[in-house]
Amino acid sequence: MTPVQNQLVETVLQRFGPKAATTDAEAIAPWLSDWRGRCHGEAPALLSPGSTEEVAAIVGLAAEAGVPLVPQGGNTGMVGGATPPADGSALLVSLRRMNRIRALSPVSNLAVAEGGVILADLRAAAEDAGRRFPMDLGARGSATIGGLVSTNAGGTQVLRFGTMRSLVAGVEAVLPDGSIHNGIAALKKDNRGYDLNQLLIGAEGTLGIVTAATLRLVPGIAARAVAWVGVESPAKALDLLRMLEGGTNAVESFEILPEKTLELVLRHVPGTRRPLATAHDWHVLIEAVTTDPAAEAPAALLERLLAPALAGLAGDAVIAASEAQAEDFWRIRHSISEAERAGGPALQHDISVPVEDMPRFMVEGGAEVEARFPGTEAVAYGHLGDGNVHFHVRAPRGVDPQAWYAEDGPRISRHVHDMVVAAGGSISAEHGIGQMKRDELARLSAPSRMTALRAIKAALDPHNILNPGKLVTLAPDAARP
Amino acid sequence: MTPVQNQLVETVLQRFGPKAATTDAEAIAPWLSDWRGRCHGEAPALLSPGSTEEVAAIVGLAAEAGVPLVPQGGNTGMVGGATPPADGSALLVSLRRMNRIRALSPVSNLAVAEGGVILADLRAAAEDAGRRFPMDLGARGSATIGGLVSTNAGGTQVLRFGTMRSLVAGVEAVLPDGSIHNGIAALKKDNRGYDLNQLLIGAEGTLGIVTAATLRLVPGIAARAVAWVGVESPAKALDLLRMLEGGTNAVESFEILPEKTLELVLRHVPGTRRPLATAHDWHVLIEAVTTDPAAEAPAALLERLLAPALAGLAGDAVIAASEAQAEDFWRIRHSISEAERAGGPALQHDISVPVEDMPRFMVEGGAEVEARFPGTEAVAYGHLGDGNVHFHVRAPRGVDPQAWYAEDGPRISRHVHDMVVAAGGSISAEHGIGQMKRDELARLSAPSRMTALRAIKAALDPHNILNPGKLVTLAPDAARP
Structure with a gap:
């Protein structure tokens, strides 16, 4: 020290x-x-x-x-x-000591939570009030509101409710000069110049420390239903989503995975079993949720809407007959990471492209990587309705993991990122930049964009005090203007 | 020159x-x-x-x-x-020559419009495709997409669909150094550093010229219904809104006005007439819209939901029996400005506070102004559900308008703005800052906030080329760092 x-x-x-x-x-x-x-x-x-x-x-x-x-x-x-x-x-x-939920109103459907409040605790508090904080992700037991705001977190409910940015109604933060930015009031309309709240969301702690946020709540869940559908291609899956959206706004999750990923899970994760009788090239997990107890039950809704799909869009479909079966379906989705670890070395890419272009990208992008890097296996799965998939590239059988990660890894990742940029997409859909993607961001962004990002950082944090070296680097002389 | x-x-x-x-x-x-x-x-x-x-x-x-x-x-x-x-x-x-709608897809529910596209033209194009661009305001025949993005425009459909910020999925702009910011791709998830699109929205052309935007579309209207309800207070009106929201998400407009404003309209605008048989202290105009032709008709929906309100929340209510009557109700709302002009000099303030606090603010704020500035009449009307009202102060009878505007005007407006700031609100809910509110913004913002706004402006537009003197001023020496 x-x-x-x-x-x-x-x-x-x-x-x-x-x-x-x-x-x-x-x-x-x-x-x-x-x-x-x-x-x-x-x-x-x-x-x-x-x-x-x-x-x-x-x-x-x-x-x-x-x-x-x-x-x-x-x-x-x-x-x-x-x-x-x-x-x-x-x-x-x-911010672990700042874990107070300052307010929670089921009338205004807003909660004010300090930066150190753990996501699961906020979700529980909302539920106690008959409401729901509609953000969920695997790390719910540890992730905090300050971090979720600062990374504009995504998760499994983005399809209906958007990322953290859509859920934040106000931000309180400490700026790099030690002043307090008080943007915590939930004003539905506020046009007083540049929106500092929006700038702080997703800034990864480089422009301010988020000490509290006002967050939107939605009605609590009355009932849910989970379906598993076999389809022949991502394009058919997206058509299916569009068809469902034409009939309801109850669909909250729409996750896609290929047959080979399902097989990997079935092979490596004990207790999992195939939801449909036969194999399909692609699989879709659908969750529908209703908040009005008087509304059509989501299982009936899904059955009604999926029936016509079986004439062409979908090869087969099943709706979970019980909450236990619904959990089994979700367990397959949530076990993919575990199965991949057991399956050998793999490179992970959290990417997005415009939704309508994602089916093409998944198929052609996967084929291109496999052709260019012989022996690899490219798999894409995840949030099809958000235009965001996890595009993973598994190592050829028998390679030395350390050597492959060190030598082939960067080349392959750069190639994947180049494909994403060529498709007008993002090399970080929900995970952010941090230190791991910083150099790729600089390599792949227009120079004027990097100039703008650095100028903003230097303007608001001229002494480079907050989280230096993350997201963007400042030239040494720029850090002290 | x-x-x-x-x-x-x-x-x-x-x-x-x-x-x-x-x-x-x-x-x-x-x-x-x-x-x-x-x-x-x-x-x-x-x-x-x-x-x-x-x-x-x-x-x-x-x-x-x-x-x-x-x-x-x-x-x-x-x-x-x-x-x-x-x-x-x-x-x-x-940007009048850049008036091309580059793309419009009813499948992805997105349109890409150049900066010079007129709002009414975009709305018509969306309607032709069976969709709707859910932003509407009086200037729809002149206002352009570039201006609507740059001012984060509001309007009459904010309650359900939010301000322009919620409707923008991508931005293309020219930055002050002449580079093109290409953020036009509609990525539902994109966490690649500071969000320049969000920064450009509402920047009033001081950080970039918005040359095109990708905009969200929503389903077209199947049916609408308009109701007029008499209530005894803004608090009851808000309770009524919460009750309606508990039963439906079809409410798109919820506008409040006091009896004295209704009387002003009836007196000055030919052809208008009182929707309800008797006087009420406050009036609410409600529009409900359905997009699914198979859904419960909005008139029946409003009738069903309003019936229990008549037991206490509402004094009386009527649902327009025809489209012509619906237009008559809306005409009262849209004629307020015209009636006010006929009614003599008035100061207009476009303000917001947190929604739950607005009923108190309307009543107490109005009384405070009238007590402090004898002879004035304070009226607040508008978008109660957005926490945004037009808070107008009419001059005492018989004053000389020019002298009153010049001498009393600034004092009264400063007092109104002080009340708004004390309530945690915004002195510009939807109109922006421009040159008219620039000094009030500087007077009422925390010094650290003004420092941050100026730092952002100086960082991105170091030579003060774009719309100088609007929103913030830079100290002369800051303009050339």
């Missing part, structure tokens, strides 16, 4: 008490790596402010002293965005 | 032909004032590029030569945001 860092920590301890900072290596250790173990860093101290005012004071002190800070939520990110730099130059700031 | 301006115009004419620029004073004159005649400016030339590439070239030339540009859409703004400065230092850039 440098003397300057040490002084900052001492000041924080003096002003805000022993809970506000620790230099205990054991307490800090879990927060130095991302949960997948891909990124590692060092930090001599972990600061844990207890209020927005304490965050503001800490950022103000850090700005004055020139000590960088790395904000951290639940540390469940996918791109190393919350992992500190390796040189120990930055201190960690955790 | 300065020699530098002259050379720029000559270059544009040479490169892009005679349609691309004019210096004809008569042709320029209509665009030098805002449509309400509140702001006047000068411009020695009007540039009319025919393509995004021509806009980019013009901005590039202007940046090089240091000639400011004022982008203009339909010139229907309310805050002088498109009026050039008085000193003739800037050239006007009109």
Whole structure:
């Protein structure tokens, strides 16, 4: 720890008490790596402010002293965005103590949650009030509101409710100069100049530390139904989605996977079994939800809407007869990562293209990668209705994993990203940029776009205090204008 | 015209032909004032590029030569945001020639419209395809897509579909350095760093010229019904809205007005008549729309949902028996401005507060203004469900209008804005800042917020080329860092 860092920590301890900072290596250790173990860093101290005012004071002190800070939520990110730099130059700031739900109203359908509130806790609180916070993802037991806002998180309910950006009605944040941005009021209409809330959403903690957010709630679930449908192609799957959307707005999930991925799951995940009697080239998992107890039951709705699809769009279809069977269907979807790990080395790409173009991309893009990199197997599965799939490339059988990741991996990923950019798509649909995709972002963006991103960062964080090196790098001389 | 301006115009004419620029004073004159005649400016030339590439070239030339540009859409703004400065230092850039709808798909429910497309034309094109572009406002025959995006326009369908921000799926714009920002692809998920599209929406042409946008469409209207309800207070009106929302999502408009405003309309606008037999303190206009021809008819729906309200929430209610009667109800709402003009001088404030707080604000805020400025009459009407009302203060009888506007006007408006800020609200809910609210924005915003806005402007437009003096001013030395 440098003397300057040490002084900052001492000041924080003096002003805000022993809970506000620790230099205990054991307490800090879990927060130095991302949960997948891909990124590692060092930090001599972990600061844990207890209020927005304490965050503001800490950022103000850090700005004055020139000590960088790395904000951290639940540390469940996918791109190393919350992992500190390796040189120990930055201190960690955790919002775990700021875990209060300040307000929750089933009348206005809004909740105000502090940055450290865990997603599952907010969902439970909403449910207790007869409402729902319609964002869900695997890390719900750890991911926090501050991180979800700062990464514009996606998840499995985007089809109907959008990403975090659509769910945020207000943001409170501490800016890099230590001032508090108070944009927490839920104003449905507000045209007072550049929208700082929108700028902070998805900024990965590089422009501000999100200390609280006002979040939209939706009606609680009255009933749900889950269907499994076999189709011959992603194009047919998308036609099926459009047909369903023509008849209802109850479809909340529409996930696609290829037969080979289903087979991988059946092979590696005990207790899973094929939902339909026969094989199909592609499979779709559909969930429909109703919120009005008097509305047509979602199972009946899906049965009515899927029946005509069996004449051409769909090869076969089954609606889960029980909640247990519905869970079995979902278990297949959620076990894909586990099955892939068991299946050998694979490169993962979280990509999006315009929805209508995704069926073509899945088929042609997969074939192109397999042809160009012999022995690989490309599989695309996920959120077809969002134009977002996980495009994974599995290593040829028998390769040495370490060597393949080190040598072929970057080449293959660059090729996948090039295909995505050529299709007008995004190399990060929901995971963000962090440190893992930073150089690819710079390589693939128009120079004027990178200039604009750097200019914004330098304008709002001229001393490069907040999460330096994530998302964009500033030229060394630009960091001190 | 300065020699530098002259050379720029000559270059544009040479490169892009005679349609691309004019210096004809008569042709320029209509665009030098805002449509309400509140702001006047000068411009020695009007540039009319025919393509995004021509806009980019013009901005590039202007940046090089240091000639400011004022982008203009339909010139229907309310805050002088498109009026050039008085000193003739800037050239006007009109996108009127860029009026092509590049694509419109009823399958993906997206349209790509150039900046100069007129709102009414886009709405008509969507209707021809069996869809709807769900934004509507009085200026629909003149307002253009570029201006609607750049001002994050509101209108009468915000309750269900949100402001322009919610309807924009992609933005193409020319940035202040003359580069083209290509964010036009409709990606439902895209987390590649700071969201420049969001930053450009509502930036009033100060950060870029919006040359095209990808816009969301919704299903076409199958049927509509319009109801008029008398209530005793804004609080009851909001309770009524919440009750309706509990039973349907078909309510698209929910407009409130006080009895004295209704009386003003009945007195001054020929052919209007009271929808209900008796007077009520407050009135609500409700429109419900269905898009599924098989769904319950909206008139029956409103009748079913309003019936229980008559037991307490509502004093009386009537559902328009014909389309003509529905138009009569709407005519009252749309005639308020006309009636107010006939009723004498009035100050208009376009304000928002959190929705649940609006009933209190309307009643207490109105009483406070009337007490503080004796003889005035404060009326609030408009989009209650959006937390946005037009809060108008009418002059005492018999005052000299000019003197009242000049002397009392600013004091009263400052007081109204102070009340709004105290309530956590916005002094510009849907009209923007432009030049008319620029100083009030600076007066009422936290200093750190103004610092951030200026830093963003200076970072992206370091030479202050685009729409200078609108929204924020830069200190003279900040304009050339």
